Amino acid sequence: MDKSKEIIDKIKRDHIQPRPRWHFLLKDTLIWLACGIGIFIGAAAFSVILFAIQQTDFELTTHLSHSRFELVLGLLPFIWIIALIVFLLIAIFSLQKSRSGYKFSWLRLVGFSALLSILLGTLFFIGGGAQWLESTFAANVSVYEGIQEKKQKMWMSPEAGLLSGMVEEANPGQFVLVDFEQKKWTVAYDSSTFIAPVVVLEAGEQVKMVGKQTDNSHFTAEEIRPWGGRANRQKMQDRRGKN
Amino acid sequence: MYVSKEECRELSDAEAVEKALLQVDYFACLYNKYEVLLIRYIRRIALVSSEEAEDILQDAFIKIWSNLNEFDQHLKFSSWIYRIVHNETLSVWRKKKSYGKDRQVQLDDNLFEIGAEDSDADGTMREQKHLLAHDVLEQLPIKYKTVLVLKFLEGMHYDEISDVLKIPEGTVATRINRAKKAFEKIAADQQPGFFEKE
Numbered sequence: 008m009d010k011s012k013e014i015i016d017k018i019k020r021d022h023i024q025p026r027p028r029w030h031f032l033l034k035d036t037l038i039w040l041a042c043g044i045g046i047f048i049g050a051a052a053f054s055v056i057l058f059a060i061q062q063t064d065f066e067l068t069t070h071l072s073h074s075r076f077e078l079v080l081g082l083l084p085f086i087w088i089i090a091l092i093v094f095l096l097i098a099i100f101s102l103q104k105s106r107s108g109y110k111f112s113w114l115r116l117v118g119f120s121a122l123l124s125i126l127l128g129t130l131f132f133i134g135g136g137a138q139w140l141e142s143t144f145a146a147n148v149s150v151y152e153g154i155q156e157k158k159q160k161m162w163m164s165p166e167a168g169l170l171s172g173m174v175e176e177a178n179p180g181q182f183v184l185v186d187f188e189q190k191k192w193t194v195a196y197d198s199s200t201f202i203a204p205v206v207v208l209e210a211g212e213q214v215k216m217v218g219k220q221t222d223n224s225h226f227t228a229e230e231i232r233p234w235g236g237r238a239n240r241q242k243m244q245d246r247r248g249k250n
Numbered sequence: 251m252y253v254s255k256e257e258c259r260e261l262s263d264a265e266a267v268e269k270a271l272l273q274v275d276y277f278a279c280l281y282n283k284y285e286v287l288l289i290r291y292i293r294r295i296a297l298v299s300s301e302e303a304e305d306i307l308q309d310a311f312i313k314i315w316s317n318l319n320e321f322d323q324h325l326k327f328s329s330w331i332y333r334i335v336h337n338e339t340l341s342v343w344r345k346k347k348s349y350g351k352d353r354q355v356q357l358d359d360n361l362f363e364i365g366a367e368d369s370d371a372d373g374t375m376r377e378q379k380h381l382l383a384h385d386v387l388e389q390l391p392i393k394y395k396t397v398l399v400l401k402f403l404e405g406m407h408y409d410e411i412s413d414v415l416k417i418p419e420g421t422v423a424t425r426i427n428r429a430k431k432a433f434e435k436i437a438a439d440q441q442p443g444f445f446e447k448e
Contacts, residue, residue: 014278025315026316110418
């Protein structure tokens with residue numbers, strides 16, 4: 008018997024129907040959706056990593072026995088590193104599973120996904136999205152310890168020579184500082200103290216300091232820097248320029 | 251409905267696919283066009299009898315029918331069906347490997363025919379070469395055997411092999427190079443100088 012006829016008979020007899028086109032369209036759409044989500048969330052995670060790097064006080068490497076890398080890791084919640092890796096993997100595997108994905112080597116797929124995430128993540132960071140995302144997370148997820156929270160903890164070690172907070176009252180040679188735990192400190196400084204040019208010692212200014220704790224409520228500053236990162240400093244300068 | 255061979259001959263693969271989706275009998279055109287090629291390919295890869303190869307092809311064609319709407323017009327239809335047949339063949343080959351290691355299959359003389367360059371060689375020499383080529387191919391890992399069969403016996407280009415095996419063209423090239431070296435090494439060990447270029 009003609010083999011082709013056998014097959015046609017079997018198809019007719021068993022009522023075998025071709026799977027509908029929408030089935031494959033849905034599959035393709037889901038694959039591309041997974042790829043898009045992977046790249047987008049990967050980009051968001053990368054932007055928060057950039058934000059953490061921006062918020063890291065690399066000047067501390069001279070005071071603390073930590074490398075720059077350790078300082079960034081100390082500040083960066085690991086969830087973002089995990090998110091970056093997981094969602095990048097999702098993007099890479101989705102791309103590979105797309106109709107033409109097999110035509111590209113793994114190296115190209117990894118490179119393409121990583122590059123796209125880095126590019127989008129950088130744009131998101133420049134647009135201020137990273138800070139917004141991070142602070143939204145910190146405000147709404149109780150178990151999440153945000154970058155600012157970690158930074159405050161790092162700078163709330165007067166016994167280790169690190170103190171931060173808001174200037175409440177400033178006088179020549181000393182000022183009153185309220186730290187992030189609402190404790191008042193009298194901070195002394197002199198001509199040998201390094202004061203960052205952008206810092207204006209007046210009420211309302213948020214600062215971080217390296218120095219020495221002299222007693223329970225007194226601190227002698229060796230370095231005074233603005234609390235925020237470069238972006239915050241720029242904002243402060245703009246604000247002062249307008250005033 | 252019967253579709254005549256003449257009518258089938260006038261249809262391109264894409265047209266036959268379109269017509270088959272409307273009227274299943276046109277699917278026979280595709281089967282008849284590729285039957286001989288694919289049965290030979292199945293036998294080269296899985297070393298099965300003609301009857302088993304026909305069964306594999308029948309199962310593969312039912313899968314091709316079920317997935318006919320997935321056929322991407324950017325791809326050559328032949329590459330797409332080779333892919334499905336290849337996967338079906340490998341799955342049978344793996345089962346056979348696990349359950350029937352000692353089974354012997356009678357091979358056709360021309361199943362592993364080498365290239366046209368050997369056409370002037372005498373019959374005995376040709377036969378010996380075929381048998382040795384078959385022996386050597388059988389000793390190669392399946393991924394090497396597959397690329398060599400597709401490239402040198404099925405006469406496919408790198409892009410077509412890439413579409414069949416769903417691997418990048420660069421990987422196809424690397425795999426063919428490695429497979430050739432492995433083939434030459436086994437052949438040289440088995441019968442020194444037999445495959446050397448004149």
